[in-house]
Amino acid sequence: MFDASTNCIVYIRVSTIEQKNSGLGLEVQLQKCTAYAQFAGLEVIEVIKDDGVSAGIPLSKRPGGKRALDLLVTGKSSNIIALKLDRLFRNTTDALTTCETFNKSGIAMHLVDQQGTSINTKSAIGKFLLTMLAATAELERNLITERTQEALQVKKSRGDHIGATPFGYKRKGHKLVPNEQYSILLWILEQYEAGHTLQSIADKLNRQNLKTIRGKKWSAGTVWNVIELHKLKLAV
Template structure:
């Protein structure tokens, strides 16, 4: 059920209007894939209007990883300041992962904000809108946030098991290393040209050549790195680190 079907708040005469701050975020990958900040902002503004809130602003962190704590993000830090100074009484986000890196991170913020009489409003948490100013909302967010974190941990565990299995089978894990190609069965096989380049890199480095000198030598002799037309000192350094 959408939040528009649940909440039909209005501002009553003589009752002070609640001041709210909205927050939206997308990561770089989501921006490339077309996740819309405009959509988040529209939902936040609609919700504030339906609840009779005075929406002070909608803060936006574009291209910021959800793995960062809210207060360490540029606009997230500004939000924290506004909450701490008493400028707002409510924070509105569209989904849990827009605002917080984990369920525990969410709950820690909710508990801290509660001391300042600031409530969190999540427009879509398991298909429901949540308002932590109510006992039901606080209970529901605790349960749903915990379930979300459990699911993420289980996914991470499955991914780790998958990596271990691929490693045991001699298959590639992560980015394809320089000097190797991927066979049809998923195993790594040596690339003769790249292996020769690796030998040159190691020999020149052991002889005291600089990374830039090695890169220039490889370019002059027709060798190319993966995913780039020419060698740079950064490419050489990356190959050496991985081979170490």
Template sequence: MASESENRPVRKIGYARVSTHDQNPDMQIAALEAYGVPRELIFVDKASGGTMKRPMFIRAMKTCQHEGSEFVVWKLDRLGRTLGGILETLETLTERGVEFVSLTERIDTKGPMGKAMIRLLAVFAELERDLIRERTKAGIARARERGERGGRPVAMTPERVEKAKEMLAAGERGNTVWKAMQKIEGPKISRAAYYAWQQAWDVENRDPGVVGE
């Protein structure tokens, strides 16, 4: 005889994300609805996946608190830009007794293949962290060979560092920040010198890291 929990309908919570306001999430929403997620339980962010501080993502996670629920995405990378961040979310869901479904990769943690996939993600997340550390060490070594103190470019003056941190916290990156550094009084700063500083900043401040879109 089936238990009450087995007969209880699964509550499906959907999450969709596009990186910019110019992109359209309709395809993701349609796929989630086709899977059976009610429209009122689909949460949509128009934001980069480099941070877990996304308002609709936070609301979706708060809604998905009860054992027996499903957290559904169109594609795994909608959760975030790093394996470490994705794995952290999956571990949180597992602790709550919430299943996870990714429609594109056909990942469903209710089955043994889905659980095996999570274990593989943990292995690759650790590899990702090791690669970031190695790249950072190599960048510091190259900076020292160029005569730059402490592995960070001398051109990153305190004024530039303060402005760069402010812009990075606001989601600005790469060329946009580098060009802003050029406008601040100080030694000439090359693109490579700024990117070496940004890479080191990413490792020190990552949640758990930022590597690509």
């Protein structure tokens, strides 16, 4: 008999090749998550992965993340398992907002190894720990960002070029000016503003045989990076 209350989704994600080959690789995440599911008496109905996708992309805009949410929203599963909080979310607000939505729908989020402990958000303790750990993680990120910005301000005051060259631009001295790919960049921004998904934009670019700045095929992650680098360029 169908029982979504014991069904679970395993969600695994890596953002870079380096991470893929490190201790947080997809295989390691899968092993730990499936072992947890067995221990907790949950049945894994699907393993969903996002390979090469940044945490900065909201869960709903990742190819695998959207699939996971669809299974949860449609009631096919009442549980989602991930190794750590940062596999699922980009910041504290994102995590807590989604967790609250999950709770109202009777969906439990399970974090297998969050700073040495497992968390199940169906319990009061689990919710409390999630709130504290998410806030701590964001504080650490903000402190790193603050120190980085201070260092960048020093470089800017010296007139140094800061950061990588965004897609659609080239360097001219200490400045960035549009290059031959600028029209593609504008098209990507228009598509994103019009509500098209990152994956659909990547698919269209690949069908036109257009390459990334490194001459590779497009993915949802590379489209997101292009958009974010452009925003950073405008903010400088």
